[in-house]
Amino acid sequence: MIPRPGYEAKLRTAIRRSPVTALLGPRQSGKTTLARKIARGTKSTFFDLESPQDARRLQNPELMLGSLSGLVIIDEVQLMPELFPVLRVLSDRESDGTRFLVLGSASPELRNGASQSLAGRVEFVDLSGFCMNEVGTRDLDRLWVRGGFPRSYLAQTEDDSFAWREGFIRTFLQRDLPQFGIRTPATVMRRFWTMLAHYHGQTWNSSELARSLGQSDKTVRSYLDTLTETYMVRQLQPWYENLGKRQIKAPKVYLRDSGLLHSLLLLHNADELTGHPKVGASWEGFCLEQVLGEMDVPEAFFWSVHGGPELDLLVFDRGRRIGCEFKYSESPTITRSIRSAAEILQLDTLWIVNPGTTYYPVQSGVSVCGLACFAEHWRSADHK
Numbered sequence: 318m319i320p321r322p323g324y325e326a327k328l329r330t331a332i333r334r335s336p337v338t339a340l341l342g343p344r345q346s347g348k349t350t351l352a353r354k355i356a357r358g359t360k361s362t363f364f365d366l367e368s369p370q371d372a373r374r375l376q377n378p379e380l381m382l383g384s385l386s387g388l389v390i391i392d393e394v395q396l397m398p399e400l401f402p403v404l405r406v407l408s409d410r411e412s413d414g415t416r417f418l419v420l421g422s423a424s425p426e427l428r429n430g431a432s433q434s435l436a437g438r439v440e441f442v443d444l445s446g447f448c449m450n451e452v453g454t455r456d457l458d459r460l461w462v463r464g465g466f467p468r469s470y471l472a473q474t475e476d477d478s479f480a481w482r483e484g485f486i487r488t489f490l491q492r493d494l495p496q497f498g499i500r501t502p503a504t505v506m507r508r509f510w511t512m513l514a515h516y517h518g519q520t521w522n523s524s525e526l527a528r529s530l531g532q533s534d535k536t537v538r539s540y541l542d543t544l545t546e547t548y549m550v551r552q553l554q555p556w557y558e559n560l561g562k563r564q565i566k567a568p569k570v571y572l573r574d575s576g577l578l579h580s581l582l583l584l585h586n587a588d589e590l591t592g593h594p595k596v597g598a599s600w601e602g603f604c605l606e607q608v609l610g611e612m613d614v615p616e617a618f619f620w621s622v623h624g625g626p627e628l629d630l631l632v633f634d635r636g637r638r639i640g641c642e643f644k645y646s647e648s649p650t651i652t653r654s655i656r657s658a659a660e661i662l663q664l665d666t667l668w669i670v671n672p673g674t675t676y677y678p679v680q681s682g683v684s685v686c687g688l689a690c691f692a693e694h695w696r697s698a699d700h701k
Contacts, residue, residue, distance in 0.1 A: 335440035336408035342444035360387030394419040401434035454689035464576020514581035518598035556618035626657035
């Protein structure tokens with residue numbers, strides 16, 4: 318088992334200060350394993366709503382849950398959304414030390430239901446797959462190729478990992494989406510998802526994708542939002558300010574898990590990936606997820622001008638403007654576009670993140686940093 322101390326700390330803090338904690342994320346991302354580890358050594362009760370026996374135990378949920386103390390864990394809570402009003406009532410009782418931890422596969426109805434019924438009582442923790450600080454920087458390429466889903470990353474061989482991801486995609490489309498109330502045919506969503514993989518790292522263009530699918534702009538936008546709400550896709554929003562320039566206002570689209578991206582592109586191993594035209598875009602998306610996981614900021618943006626300079630990532634940290642460029646090159650150069658972006662946006666710090674393992678400053682406020690050592694230098698630069 319690979320330790321996940323960062324998520325453990327977040328979850329313990331949330332449980333301590335909130336009567337209800339919701340741990341959300343895609344299936345097979347390790348939610349149940351993490352919850353059981355948190356419960357170890359404490360007084361706890363566990364319900365798995367995919368178990369008919371546990372579902373029957375909750376036929377009278379207020380009576381059953383109201384009689385419990387300690388930590389009460391309810392797994393796959395999206396299968397019984399009627400529990401949320403009950404949890405609201407129970408969480409308003411005079412404090413008796415009882416805490417509720419609900420686990421759910423990402424679902425729009427789950428998040429909305431919890432937010433509406435448990436407003437002011439619930440804290441959300443979003444769980445993703447393994448990150449570089451959990452697996453170690455020596456296995457960074459393996460994480461990039463296979464992605465962060467535990468069973469994909471830990472598979473015995475590349476073929477086993479690829480087969481697991483293919484099974485995950487099929488199950489997600491054929492079972493999970495219908496459970497979430499999404500009725501789009503699996504074949505249509507698979508085709509859209511595959512097309513999106515070829516647009517990975519590009520600015521969203523609904524008209525182009527709609528024409529290719531023979532659907533309306535509104536329909537393909539709903540497909541994109543579905544994959545975003547279920548943690549499969551990240552829409553990186555554009556930053557816009559009055560600069561007297563034609564700035565791009567559509568989001569950039571990334572598949573959040575690099576392993577799923579490679580499966581949809583039919584790339585089985587590192588050799589096939591490094592020879593593919595999308596290798597640079599794949600690296601950019603992989604870096605984006607790893608860097609955002611380390612930064613832990615509430616919002617992130619990109620910035621681009623039509624036919625002009627652009628910046629892969631822009632975040633705001635304690636009043637400072639911080640930019641990142643992701644370059645799949647051992648010796649990245651400081652281009653005119655990068656210099657212009659830093660000047661126009663008045664960046665305090667600009668990181669150029671590459672596949673290397675070293676860090677060196679280029680000029681005042683601009684540094685090249687290998688992804689493998691980004692976490693170390695981000696923390697030492699007084700950002701945390």
